[in-house]
Each structure stands twice: as C-alpha cells, then as structure tokens.
Amino acid sequence: MSTLLSCHRRRAAWLVAAAAAVFCVAAPVHAQGQPIKVGLMLPYTGTFAALGDMIEKGFRLYVDEQGGKLAGRELQFVKVDDESDPAKATDNVNKLIRRDNVDVIVGTVHSGVALAMARAAKESGTLMIVPNAGADAITGAQCAPNIFRTSFSNWQPGYSTGVVAAQKGYKRAMTITWNYAAGNETVKGFTEAFEKGGGKVIKELTLPFPNVEFQALLTEIAAQKPDVVFAFFAGGGAVKFVKDYDAAGLKKTIPLLGSGFLTDGTLQAQGESAQGLITTLHYGDNIDTPRNNAFRNKFAVTYKLNPDVYAMQGYDAAQLLAVGLNAVKGDVTKKDAMIAAMKKAKIDSPRGTFTMSPQHNPTQDFYIREVRGNYNVVTGVAVKALADPGRGCRM
Incomplete structure (x- = not known):
C-alpha cells in the first residue's frame, strides 16, 4: 500500500513539474504574441497641442510604412494628455508605468514635464524616448541607460x-x-x-x-x-x-x-x-534629399498637412525604437540588448543621418534657415555634427 501511495505521489509530482515546464516554455511565446504597448504622453490640449499632434502623426507614419508593425510585432498605443503641466507630470506618467504597464514611453514637448517623466522612467527602468523636450538634464545630470532623445538638447x-x-x-x-x-x-x-x-x-x-x-x-x-x-x-x-x-x-x-x-x-x-x-x-523644410522628399510627400498624402520639425522628431522616435526591436526580434524583455543597439544607432533621418552621443542625444547638423513664404528655407549650415556636451551625465 505504501509503495502504491509513493508511486502515486511521484506521478503527481512529475505531472506538476511537467505542467510547470510547459508553462515556462509557453509563457514567452504568449508574451511575444501580445502587442507592444507604447505609451504616448504628449500635449493634446493647451499651448502645445498642435505640436503633440504632429509628433504622434510622425511616429505613426513610420509604423505605417513598416506595415503597421515593428520587428513583426503589433503596437498598442496608450495615450495620456500631459497638459503641459509639470505639477501633474509624475501622476500622469505613473498611469502609463504602473496602471497600463507600457513597454516604452514616448514623450513629451514641455521640458518641465519631460524632466518628471525621465525621473519616473529612470526609477522604474522603463524605456523612454523623448521626441521633443530639450531639457539639458535629460541627457545630462539626469541621464540613464534607458532614456534616449531623438530631438535636441536645449x-x-x-x-x-x-x-x-x-x-x-x-x-x-x-x-x-x-x-x-x-x-x-x-x-x-x-x-x-x-x-x-x-x-x-x-x-x-x-x-x-x-x-x-x-x-x-x-x-x-x-x-x-x-x-x-x-x-x-x-x-x-x-x-x-x-x-x-x-x-x-x-x-x-x-x-x-x-x-x-x-x-x-x-x-x-x-x-x-x-x-x-x-x-x-536641426531641420528645414527644403532639405533636398531623397529621404526628406519621400518623408514629406508621404506625410502630406497621409495627413493632408506639411510636416514640420515635430513630425520629423516623432518619425525618428519610431525609427529609433525599431532599431532596438529589430535587434531583439521584437522581444521587449531583452531590454539590455535593445539599449545596446539603440546606443549604436545610425538613423537615416529626413534631417540627415545622425548618431547618438554617449549620453543618448542626437549628434547632428544645425541649419541656418530663412522664412520665405510658408517655408523655413535652409540657406546654409550653422554647425556641423553638433554634439551636446552632456554635462553632469554619469552612466
């Protein structure tokens, strides 16, 4: 009787172990089948509302050009209005991090809001891509391995x-x-x-x-x-x-x-x-390159609008995310490998090719522009390959 009971116990233990093994193998497959959650924390009301709208349009345009997916993964967008209010920024970004469990945060325009977002991203380890806000500290004293910028420093x-x-x-x-x-x-x-x-x-x-x-x-x-x-x-x-x-x-x-x-x-x-x-x-309407012309034409056809610097920066935020995702075949759990690829990225941007500084800020040309009609016409280059000094960054 005791031998039979022992056998039953061993068989039960084996079944539990086998079920656990199947679960462990199946779980990542299930996760890979889920959409990547992208948190868009941008101004959708107030002074900067039009800027936030253009950033989102630019981001979505690049995704659409890839067939609606990045690295073969569907994207799920979760949107929060940052209200351009630094006092509300921490609560708003924590909605994305804690409530919605997003894989990446994209935002924002207002530097004061972005600083609070960066603090929360740094503390939680959430990947963050800044498509506009130029606060120097984001890629300076407040820099972090998981924080990148596709725009500029102030x-x-x-x-x-x-x-x-x-x-x-x-x-x-x-x-x-x-x-x-x-x-x-x-x-x-x-x-x-x-x-x-x-x-x-x-x-x-x-x-x-x-x-x-x-x-x-x-x-x-x-x-x-x-x-x-x-x-x-x-x-x-x-x-x-x-x-x-x-x-x-x-x-x-x-x-x-x-x-x-x-x-x-x-x-x-x-x-x-x-x-x-x-x-x-770092951008001008009439940069006459195949890359910029294609971007401007596609944006105009898609949205019935001329793109501006904000649209371009949103577009490049999606490009940078794609670099990271392609490096890990869409597996967002391999964050270190994603970050390593993004650090080395060479982005073929409508503004001209740029790379990432050691502090994760674009090293890029700055153009002289003159307003002629409804365009900021590039008349020359003010500074070639200008890199932000990244003062105070330690990472």
Missing part, C-alpha cells in the same frame, strides 16, 4: 544661433524667453556661443510660461537698442511674439534671430510678420 539650437549671431558681427544682444527650463537653457547656449565669438549679452528678459503679454518687454528692447535680439518661444506663444515684435516696429530696426521653434509649425499664423526671420535648427 543647448544645441541656442548655441548654433549664437554662432550665427557672432559670425554676422553683432556685438550687443538681448534675449527674451519664457522663464522655464527650455527657455533658460536655450538662452544659455546662445550666450555661450555668442560671447565666445566676441559678443556680449547685455540683458536677459523673461516672462512666466505661458504668458504672452510682451508689450513691456518690447518697450525695453526699443529703449536699449541692442544690435540683435535672440528669442525662444514655441507654439501659440511664438505666433504672438513674432506678430507683436513686428507691430511694435522692431522688425525694421533691430534684427530678430531665434531658435527654429520660433517659426516652425507657426508660419501660416504668423503671416507677413515672420518673413525674412533667421533661425537655426
């Missing part, structure tokens, strides 16, 4: 515009921006390059985000009479600033230079006031 367009201003021979400059991370860091980049080139920033003007009451500051610019003004604004704020600058009569007397976001995605609304403005950015 320092980069500011620095490249400072190079151009110095080359034009301007000696006295004033700067104007919103008093938040993107504005302040862009101005620092401009000041670094401009003063390195022999100029001097005599006054930095700021106003709270998203305030657009510029009149008092424009009056101060008129009184100081600098050789040039450098401005950083984006979205609806950029539209109003450019129109107000022109209406105040300053466009005719004091040259205005800007980070390219001053005129990107805003030209139709700015109208005649924007004509002739010089900016620098």
Whole structure:
C-alpha cells in the first residue's frame, strides 16, 4: 500500500513539474504574441497641442510604412494628455508605468514635464524616448541607460544661433524667453556661443510660461537698442511674439534671430510678420534629399498637412525604437540588448543621418534657415555634427 501511495505521489509530482515546464516554455511565446504597448504622453490640449499632434502623426507614419508593425510585432498605443503641466507630470506618467504597464514611453514637448517623466522612467527602468523636450538634464545630470532623445538638447539650437549671431558681427544682444527650463537653457547656449565669438549679452528678459503679454518687454528692447535680439518661444506663444515684435516696429530696426521653434509649425499664423526671420535648427523644410522628399510627400498624402520639425522628431522616435526591436526580434524583455543597439544607432533621418552621443542625444547638423513664404528655407549650415556636451551625465 505504501509503495502504491509513493508511486502515486511521484506521478503527481512529475505531472506538476511537467505542467510547470510547459508553462515556462509557453509563457514567452504568449508574451511575444501580445502587442507592444507604447505609451504616448504628449500635449493634446493647451499651448502645445498642435505640436503633440504632429509628433504622434510622425511616429505613426513610420509604423505605417513598416506595415503597421515593428520587428513583426503589433503596437498598442496608450495615450495620456500631459497638459503641459509639470505639477501633474509624475501622476500622469505613473498611469502609463504602473496602471497600463507600457513597454516604452514616448514623450513629451514641455521640458518641465519631460524632466518628471525621465525621473519616473529612470526609477522604474522603463524605456523612454523623448521626441521633443530639450531639457539639458535629460541627457545630462539626469541621464540613464534607458532614456534616449531623438530631438535636441536645449543647448544645441541656442548655441548654433549664437554662432550665427557672432559670425554676422553683432556685438550687443538681448534675449527674451519664457522663464522655464527650455527657455533658460536655450538662452544659455546662445550666450555661450555668442560671447565666445566676441559678443556680449547685455540683458536677459523673461516672462512666466505661458504668458504672452510682451508689450513691456518690447518697450525695453526699443529703449536699449541692442544690435540683435535672440528669442525662444514655441507654439501659440511664438505666433504672438513674432506678430507683436513686428507691430511694435522692431522688425525694421533691430534684427530678430531665434531658435527654429520660433517659426516652425507657426508660419501660416504668423503671416507677413515672420518673413525674412533667421533661425537655426536641426531641420528645414527644403532639405533636398531623397529621404526628406519621400518623408514629406508621404506625410502630406497621409495627413493632408506639411510636416514640420515635430513630425520629423516623432518619425525618428519610431525609427529609433525599431532599431532596438529589430535587434531583439521584437522581444521587449531583452531590454539590455535593445539599449545596446539603440546606443549604436545610425538613423537615416529626413534631417540627415545622425548618431547618438554617449549620453543618448542626437549628434547632428544645425541649419541656418530663412522664412520665405510658408517655408523655413535652409540657406546654409550653422554647425556641423553638433554634439551636446552632456554635462553632469554619469552612466
């Protein structure tokens, strides 16, 4: 009897072990069959809503070009409106990380929001791709192996515009921006390059985000009479600033230079006031390459819109994710191998080919652009292969 009982017990144990073995083998197969969850945390309301919309359109366009899949895997998009509000950012990103268990986060536009997102991504180990926000700390002091950016650091367009201003021979400059991370860091980049080139920033003007009451500051610019003004604004704020600058009569007397976001995605609304403005950015509408022409044509046909820098950055965020996924044949559990491939990525972008800096920020050309009609026309290169210094990054 005891022998028979022992046999039954051994048989039961064997069946449990066999079932466990089958489960262990089957589980990854089941996981591989599930869609990859992509969390889109972007501004869908407020000042930057149009920018968030273009980023998503660009991202989806690249996925559509791959037959609706990346590395053979379907994608499931989970969307959260970041509201361009840093105070709500941690709660909003944790909806994606903890509630929705996304595999990758894509976002955002506002630098203050992106910094909170990056902290949460760093703590949780969630893969994050930033398709716009240029906060220097994201690829500087707050860098992490799992955080990448496909746009720029705030320092980069500011620095490249400072190079151009110095080359034009301007000696006295004033700067104007919103008093938040993107504005302040862009101005620092401009000041670094401009003063390195022999100029001097005599006054930095700021106003709270998203305030657009510029009149008092424009009056101060008129009184100081600098050789040039450098401005950083984006979205609806950029539209109003450019129109107000022109209406105040300053466009005719004091040259205005800007980070390219001053005129990107805003030209139709700015109208005649924007004509002739010089900016620098890592993209321009008329980059005449097969890659950019194909991108612009496909985007226009798909969405009945001309793409802008935001659409391009979203498109390249999907490209970078595809590099990582292709390296692991779509197995998102192999995160280390994905990251290793993304670090070495050479992205064939509409802006021109770029690589990743050691801090995971694009090393890329910055173009001189002039507003002509409804286009930011590239007239030259401000700085070739400009790499952000990644100050404070340890990883």
